[in-house]
Amino acid sequence: GENVEQHPSTLSVQEGDSAVIKCTYSDSASNYFPWYKQELGKRPQLIIDIRSNVGEKKDQRIAVTLNKTAKHFSLHITETQPEDSAVYFCAARVISNFGNEKLTFGTGTRLTIIP
Amino acid sequence: DTAVSQTPKYLVTQMGNDKSIKCEQNLGHDTMYWYKQDSKKFLKIMFSYNNKELIINETVPNRFSPKSPDKAHLNLHINSLELGDSAVYLCASSQGLAGGHHGELFFGEGSRLTVL
Numbered sequence: 001g002e003n004v005e006q007h008p009s010t011l012s013v014q015e016g017d018s019a020v021i022k023c024t025y026s027d028s029a030s031n032y033f034p035w036y037k038q039e040l041g042k043r044p045q046l047i048i049d050i051r052s053n054v055g056e057k058k059d060q061r062i063a064v065t066l067n068k069t070a071k072h073f074s075l076h077i078t079e080t081q082p083e084d085s086a087v088y089f090c091a092a093r094v095i096s097n098f099g100n101e102k103l104t105f106g107t108g109t110r111l112t113i114i115p
Numbered sequence: 116d117t118a119v120s121q122t123p124k125y126l127v128t129q130m131g132n133d134k135s136i137k138c139e140q141n142l143g144h145d146t147m148y149w150y151k152q153d154s155k156k157f158l159k160i161m162f163s164y165n166n167k168e169l170i171i172n173e174t175v176p177n178r179f180s181p182k183s184p185d186k187a188h189l190n191l192h193i194n195s196l197e198l199g200d201s202a203v204y205l206c207a208s209s210q211g212l213a214g215g216h217h218g219e220l221f222f223g224e225g226s227r228l229t230v231l
Contacts, residue, residue: 034219043119043205043222044158087156102171103220105158 002027002094006106013080014114021109023090024072032093033066033073034103039086047088048075077111085113118142121206121223128196129231135192136226138206144221146170147189149181150205152225158205164189196230203227 003026013019023033034049050057050064050073057064061080066073077084090106119140128134140147148171149161163171164183178194193200206223 036220038156043224044220045222046219049219089158102160102163104160108156108158110156 002030002092002104004090004092004104004106006090006109008109009107010110010112012112012114015080015082017080019075019077019080019084019111019113021075021088021090021111022072023074023092023106024070025092025104026071027092027094028068028071030092030094033064034091035064035075036089036091036105037086038089038108044089080113082113082115085111087111119206119208119221119223121204121226123226124224125227125229127229127231130196130198132196133192133194134196134228135190136204136206136228138189138191138223140187140206140208140221142208142210142221144208144210145186146209146211147183147186148207148209148220149189149191150207150222152203152205154202162189162191193228196228198230201228201230 006023011019031052035047036044037047038044048059048062048064050066052068055066061078063076087108087110089108091103093101093103121138146165148163151159151161160173161175162181167183180192183189203225205225207220209220
């Protein structure tokens with residue numbers, strides 16, 4: 001089945017600097033790659049996603065890039081702020097053993113913004 | 116109005132007991148999910164229902180039995196609880212299958228299960 005690896009597991013960044021989180025996936029059939037943010041004690045929420053027909057997508061301070069050939073995608077956060085501190089999950093959509101599609105999540109990155 | 120709500124939020128119980136967690140969504144979505152989030156924060160899908168039909172059933176012990184009485188509800192019953200079942204159980208819903216055209220997952224706040 002699909003395997004999604006995420007690095008680093010923890011990341012500390014000075015406020016105002018940029019943060020980059022990287023994910024790799026194993027199934028070349030994957031075609032949808034969302035990123036979820038989970039603040040402490042809260043539910044995961046979608047912050048940005050990218051489909052395989054696009055190489056890059058940006059939404060204000062957040063951008064995601066996708067390299068289909070290398071099977072990796074990255075989340076970039078610029079001008080980081082304290083409220084960016086959270087656990088971030090990447091995910092890839094694959095076909096499950098029931099023949100239906102499901103999201104496989106990466107192992108998460110705990111991002112801490114240092115004031 | 117809470118979009119995806121789970122009860123209870125916290126559950127502490129003894130090994131060997133049977134317990135249930137309930138989930139309801141008021142978004143009109145047709146697909147619901149149970150995810151398990153362990154102490155390391157790993158998110159693993161357990162089950163998915165589309166229009167009340169089971170469509171994803173990952174390698175989960177058969178002590179775990181989901182039930183979807185209607186599109187808006189997905190419950191999880193766990194028999195003979197074990198220490199390793201301690202985790203946060205997250206319910207989610209989406210319109211269509213995850214990653215589809217409207218495939219954003221909306222999660223509940225989670226139910227923290229502690230087995231002593």
